[in-house]
Each structure stands twice: as structure tokens, then as C-alpha cells.
Amino acid sequence: MPEGDTVWRSAHHLHEALAGRVLTSTEFRVPKFATVELAGETVQEVVSRGKHLLVRTESHSVHSHLRMEGSWHLYRPETMRRGRIRRPAHTIRAILRTDEWIAVGFDLGIVEVLPLAAEDTAVGHLGPDPLDPDFDRDLALANLGNEPDVPVFVALLDQRKVAGFGNEYANELCYLARLDPRTPAGDAPLGPILDRGVKLIRANRDRVERTFTGTTRPGQMTWVFGREHRPCRRCGTTIREISLGRTPTQERRVYWCPTCQPAFGGRDR
Known part of the structure; x- marks a missing residue:
């Protein structure tokens, strides 16, 4: 599942291929931008911001x-x-062509073309990105703790607090902290959790396969995520699953070990 490390890696590969090259033609297969053409503009850079990807030219930002x-x-x-593409053609949402490379975006949840000066309308709400060289740890930590009654799992998923952690990271970080995911953020050791998350996402950005356990063997890369009804790798207790979120439409699947991650304060909540 695409999380901050996956998007960073995609941006890195696109930057290597496109940066400094002139776009010969573009296609945006979404109604609002179907008539936009960026031919003649030079790609300056491709960067990620959390789970967002930005292809910047001199005057535009292609946000996806x-x-x-x-x-x-x-x-x-x-x-x-020759039509030798790896996904169905009908799922293409964007095409950026240069003389040497063609970048094709498939099944993009968002694709839009913005004036470069307006890029913040798309990503300005995001919190600090652990993969940004200028990552602001103090701000990220303050953001995570600014709603002390919100479950720590929900806080970790909030891109306004820290940009890049998704469902897999939130589940695994709670497990590694031996913390019930429903624990209020104000009662959680946010500093160590954040530091471990930063370390993991920076390590995983350079891997083809994301891992939290230290091995990339199939089926052995997570502690709890996706392992409902299976034994905990540490204690053998059956992994449980519930849904958790700010609202019913924002709920995500939560996996935890009741033994390794006991209910906060010893209460069975």
C-alpha cells in the first residue's frame, strides 16, 4: 500500500528520469485538466510531500x-x-512525455495541474515529512500531542500532524511501542514512537519491500498488520482486529496483540 516511503521512491525515480528535460507533450485524463498542455516546459524536480507527489516545471506543479x-x-x-505497458490502458490518468522517457500515472486518486505559486493549496495543510531533509521533529511532536484525547493510532494517521505514516506504520508503531492503539495520545510516549517511525520510514524508502521485522521474507515483514487471527510472533496470542477512526467514514483496520499491547491503565476497554 502506498505510504510515504513508496511515494518518496516513486518521486526519486521520476526525478532521475525527468529532471532537466523538456516535456514534449502531456495528457491529463481527468475532465478538469483534459485540455491542459505543458509541452515546452522543463521539469525542474520531482518531490514527495508525505503521500503526495509533485512534478514541478518552471511555472506549474503536477500534483498527484x-x-x-x-x-x-x-x-x-x-x-x-508498442503498447507494452504493465497496467491496463484505461487506468491511465496522466502521461508526461520527454524525448527519452515517458512517465505514466495509473489509477491516481488525485491528479491536478496547478500554478507553481498555488502548490500550497494542495499540500500546505500537511505536517512535517520525516523524509524531508529539513524535517521538523519538534513541530511533528507538538502536532501529535495537540489533541491529547485522540487515540494514538488516529493521531499517527493524521497527515496534518505528520505527513507520510499510513495504516501499516500506525499499526506497527503501536505494536513496537507495546501500546494499545486506543491509548489517548496524551498518555502515549510520543517522542520514542515518532523517533522509531522516522527511523523505519527512512530505512524503508530505499527498499523494494517494506519491513518492520528486519526481514524481507514473504509473510514475515510485519508484526501485526494484516495478521488477524494469527499468533503473535512474540507471545503466540491471537492477533485481534477492530476498526478505529475519528468518524465512521475515516475508520481504518487496527491490528494488535492483547498481551504485548495491554489495554491502557490495565482496563479492558
């Missing part, structure tokens, strides 16, 4: 969000001419 199924692929022009 992968959501659950989205991805960006790079193809040589001859490959595209």
Missing part, C-alpha cells in the same frame, strides 16, 4: 496522490509505441 491503487511507471518511447 496515489491513494490505494495508484502508481507511476517509466517507459521508453518505443515501449509505449
Whole structure:
């Protein structure tokens, strides 16, 4: 599932292929931007902000969000001419062409073309990104603690607090902290949780397979995420699953070990 490390890696590969190159043509297969053409503009850089990806030219920013199924692929022009793409053509949402490479965005949850000066309208609400070289730890920690009654799992998912942690990270960080995910953020050791999250996401950005356990063997990369009804790797207790979120429409699947992550204060809540 695309989280901050996946988007960072996509941006890194796109930057290597496109930065400094002139766009020969573009296609945006969404109604609002279907007539936009950026041919002649030079790609300055491709960067990620949390789960958002930004392709910047001198005057525009192509903003996309992968959501659950989205991805960006790079193809040589001859490959595209032969129709040898790795996902169905009807799922294409954006195409950026240069002489040497063609970037194709599939199943993008969001794709829009913004004036560069207006980029903050899309990503200005985001909290500090652990993969940003200028990551502001103090601000991120303050953000996580500014709603002390919110469950720590929900706080970790809030992109306004810290940008980049998704459902997998929130579940695994609670487990590694031996903390019930429903624990109020104000009662959680937020500093160590944040520091571990930063360390993990920075390590995972350079891996093809994300891991929290230290191994990339199939089926062994997470402690609790996606492991409902299976034994805890530490104690053997059956992993449980519930849903948790600010509202019913924002609920996400939560996995935890009742033994390794006892209810806060010893209460069975």
C-alpha cells in the first residue's frame, strides 16, 4: 500500500528520469485538466510531500496522490509505441512525455495541474515529512500531542500532524511501542514512537519491500498488520482486529496483540 516511503521512491525515480528535460507533450485524463498542455516546459524536480507527489516545471506543479491503487511507471518511447505497458490502458490518468522517457500515472486518486505559486493549496495543510531533509521533529511532536484525547493510532494517521505514516506504520508503531492503539495520545510516549517511525520510514524508502521485522521474507515483514487471527510472533496470542477512526467514514483496520499491547491503565476497554 502506498505510504510515504513508496511515494518518496516513486518521486526519486521520476526525478532521475525527468529532471532537466523538456516535456514534449502531456495528457491529463481527468475532465478538469483534459485540455491542459505543458509541452515546452522543463521539469525542474520531482518531490514527495508525505503521500503526495509533485512534478514541478518552471511555472506549474503536477500534483498527484496515489491513494490505494495508484502508481507511476517509466517507459521508453518505443515501449509505449508498442503498447507494452504493465497496467491496463484505461487506468491511465496522466502521461508526461520527454524525448527519452515517458512517465505514466495509473489509477491516481488525485491528479491536478496547478500554478507553481498555488502548490500550497494542495499540500500546505500537511505536517512535517520525516523524509524531508529539513524535517521538523519538534513541530511533528507538538502536532501529535495537540489533541491529547485522540487515540494514538488516529493521531499517527493524521497527515496534518505528520505527513507520510499510513495504516501499516500506525499499526506497527503501536505494536513496537507495546501500546494499545486506543491509548489517548496524551498518555502515549510520543517522542520514542515518532523517533522509531522516522527511523523505519527512512530505512524503508530505499527498499523494494517494506519491513518492520528486519526481514524481507514473504509473510514475515510485519508484526501485526494484516495478521488477524494469527499468533503473535512474540507471545503466540491471537492477533485481534477492530476498526478505529475519528468518524465512521475515516475508520481504518487496527491490528494488535492483547498481551504485548495491554489495554491502557490495565482496563479492558
